[in-house]
Amino acid sequence: DxxxxxxxxxxxxxxxxxxxxxxxxxxxxxRYVVTVRQFKEIYENEILRVASKHFSINExxxxxxxxxxxxxxxxxxxxxxxxx
Numbered sequence: 700d701x702x703x704x705x706x707x708x709x710x711x712x713x714x715x716x717x718x719x720x721x722x723x724x725x726x727x728x729x730r731y732v733v734t735v736r737q738f739k740e741i742y743e744n745e746i747l748r749v750a751s752k753h754f755s756i757n758e759x760x761x762x763x764x765x766x767x768x769x770x771x772x773x774x775x776x777x778x779x780x781x782x783x
Contacts, residue, residue: 712722735742750759
């Protein structure tokens with residue numbers, strides 16, 4: 700609702716010498732996402748291993764598929780659903 704206030708706060712993060720002019724937390728978030736994508740299969744296997752200890756197989760299958768039973772394309776949608 701107040702873009703001026705938001706951008707003035709973000710401007711402080713753009714002073715980083717690591718990535719001048721770019722909002723450093725966004726740079727870190729981007730780097731993290733790229734890393735996660737590179738190791739997607741490893742992360743998914745680990746999530747399945749841990750999830751199998753806490754959720755039923757039906758809950759896990761539902762988290763990995765959409766209403767039509769097709770695999771979700773968004774990697775973190777599983778985490779979003781399970782964290783609710």
